[in-house]
Amino acid sequence: MTSPIHAPPLAAPDYATRFGEFVGIGPNGNLWVDGCDVAALAEAYGTPLYVISENQLRHNYRAFRDAFAAEYPDVEILFANKSNNGLAIRHIMNQEGAGGDCFGAQEMYMALLAGTDPATLVLNGSNKQDEELEMALANGLCINIDAEDELDRIADIAARLGVVANLGIRLKLDLEPLRDRMGVSMHGPGSLKQQSDSTKWGMTREQTVDIVRRALAMPAMRLKETHFHLSRMSNEPADFAVMAREMIVWSANLRDETGWTPPTIDIGGGWTFGKWYGTGPNRQIDGPDAPTPADYARAVCSAIREEAEARGLPLPKLRLEPGRALSGPAGVAVGRVGAVKRGAKTWVNLDLSTNHLSWASVLDWYYHAVRVRNAADGDCETVDLVGPLCNSDELGAHREMPALARGDLVAFLDAGGYTESSAARYNAQLLPATVLVSGGRHALITEREQMKDVAGRFRVPAHLLAASFARPEAA
Numbered sequence: 001m002t003s004p005i006h007a008p009p010l011a012a013p014d015y016a017t018r019f020g021e022f023v024g025i026g027p028n029g030n031l032w033v034d035g036c037d038v039a040a041l042a043e044a045y046g047t048p049l050y051v052i053s054e055n056q057l058r059h060n061y062r063a064f065r066d067a068f069a070a071e072y073p074d075v076e077i078l079f080a081n082k083s084n085n086g087l088a089i090r091h092i093m094n095q096e097g098a099g100g101d102c103f104g105a106q107e108m109y110m111a112l113l114a115g116t117d118p119a120t121l122v123l124n125g126s127n128k129q130d131e132e133l134e135m136a137l138a139n140g141l142c143i144n145i146d147a148e149d150e151l152d153r154i155a156d157i158a159a160r161l162g163v164v165a166n167l168g169i170r171l172k173l174d175l176e177p178l179r180d181r182m183g184v185s186m187h188g189p190g191s192l193k194q195q196s197d198s199t200k201w202g203m204t205r206e207q208t209v210d211i212v213r214r215a216l217a218m219p220a221m222r223l224k225e226t227h228f229h230l231s232r233m234s235n236e237p238a239d240f241a242v243m244a245r246e247m248i249v250w251s252a253n254l255r256d257e258t259g260w261t262p263p264t265i266d267i268g269g270g271w272t273f274g275k276w277y278g279t280g281p282n283r284q285i286d287g288p289d290a291p292t293p294a295d296y297a298r299a300v301c302s303a304i305r306e307e308a309e310a311r312g313l314p315l316p317k318l319r320l321e322p323g324r325a326l327s328g329p330a331g332v333a334v335g336r337v338g339a340v341k342r343g344a345k346t347w348v349n350l351d352l353s354t355n356h357l358s359w360a361s362v363l364d365w366y367y368h369a370v371r372v373r374n375a376a377d378g379d380c381e382t383v384d385l386v387g388p389l390c391n392s393d394e395l396g397a398h399r400e401m402p403a404l405a406r407g408d409l410v411a412f413l414d415a416g417g418y419t420e421s422s423a424a425r426y427n428a429q430l431l432p433a434t435v436l437v438s439g440g441r442h443a444l445i446t447e448r449e450q451m452k453d454v455a456g457r458f459r460v461p462a463h464l465l466a467a468s469f470a471r472p473e474a475a
């Protein structure tokens, strides 16, 4: 694992009610994040606002790192950059010694721009562009092959650049043992096996054998790893252990067919976080008994160890790519209450929308909502928290909330992952600002979008201008 370059000790504040180590109800009864009163942040930076806790992010990474270090000799944690690809986030991950998983030229560029060690970066993608492969090759990233013609394209570009290529292969695991295991429908309907089978990801056994054989015969190709990822928004350790075990089964098959044994297996991400108040789709995933990263590490590492021993394989280096589990609990999304309408239901309108919290509207994803001021006071009523978009824009249906009136603030917890990075502009809404809080300090890390960002990209072709504005020729 890369040594950290700046990993200060973390001291969690003494919050009365905790939603996370650095998120809770602070001294004045308001919601606080990492030493800052969220109400004060909302006044200073405006709403809608994303708030990220530097210390919570560091804590989440270390919890993962330590859980795996306790179970396995050689582990590398690669943060899934797509879950929150802000530059400040990447700097924090670099300082902690985390590698990264990149999708596409832009994410790779931002990771390189932030100074991430390319040896700890992998490039994933099902349709990598030439310029993307070139950037990866020039910088020495590991490229996880996921198409039949990719090896030859890489070989051509590597030859042109005069560099060696570090390669992985993304697998289409069989996952027979998960044929009846239901998970969240991240990849369409069906069991985990059906979801995995039906996505575009991964090469078959035959294709993998073919790629390895061909790569072994090429001079500048260095085979580094096999890779698998099934995002399933769950934390059932046994399911992840099946995936890890299947990676080893695949390794044994490759050794038998090609003589090459993958020195590293990368088991991707997909693990979510356990919270006592319940998170995840329909709030059914988590709860007070939610498994921990240590449970995950134990299940996965013992499956790998067992299977490697049974097949006479050396223990591979292990790579993981957690995204949501690290970034999710590090952030909250804050909206301000506008119109409160009473009728068949009580609708509480916020300036935050499902543009900004996109998972709130799909998969019945649940974000726990908290009133920011006097967070724990008062009787609750059932309300629908909605945003300003022209669709129903349900951020939280049927929520038990303390009284909310115009001007109040509502925070959605565990919104640090896949919110900013997947935000949309529907209804020409401006993207929110993001503030990083760090033990009482706060600093803007993403500027709020402005009207020029929305309107400034549009063009009106000449013939439309002419039709709208040209004066008819004077007779």
Ligand SMILES: *Cc1c(COP(=O)(O)O)cnc(C)c1O
Pocket: 080, 082, 083, 101, 124, 229, 231, 232, 233, 268, 269, 270, 271, 321, 322, 323, 324, 325
């Ligand atoms: C999305 C993704 C991850 C991270 O997934 P999480 O569910 O956020 O942990 C890791 N690896 C790859 C290849 C991914 O596509």
